[in-house]
Amino acid sequence: MASAEPDGGKTGDDDSAYDEAIGANIRAAREQAGMSRATLEREAGLRPATLASIENGELTYFSDLRAVARALRVRVVDLLPEEPAGGGESPAAETTQ
Secondary structure, three states, rough: OOOOOOOOOOHHHHHHHHHHHHHHHHHHHHOOOOOOOHHHHHOOOOOOOHHHHHOHHHHHHHHHHHHHHHHHHOHHHHHHHOOOOOOOOOHHHHOOO
16 A cells, blocks of 8 residues: 655654764764864854754754754755665655756
8 A cells, every 4th residue: 555644655764864864964064163062052053952962863943954054154955964764866856857
């Protein structure tokens, strides 16, 4: 039977893996920039411990991701994994072909 899920059948596990990959990319970018979590939280305007949650795969708000990218002076897309969890093409790739 075909999946009736609105996200194309993506499971919570797929979402978790994707969020964890984003968190790992943020941690790597922060470390490359030589910033502590506290410094990045301050520059991004995040509450204490929010960045730790994001780096551990608990991304709740896109606005937090945008704020982190701005503070790191990178594009949001630079923090995203190269390929969506599950190995499929992103919807954006499908619409540009």
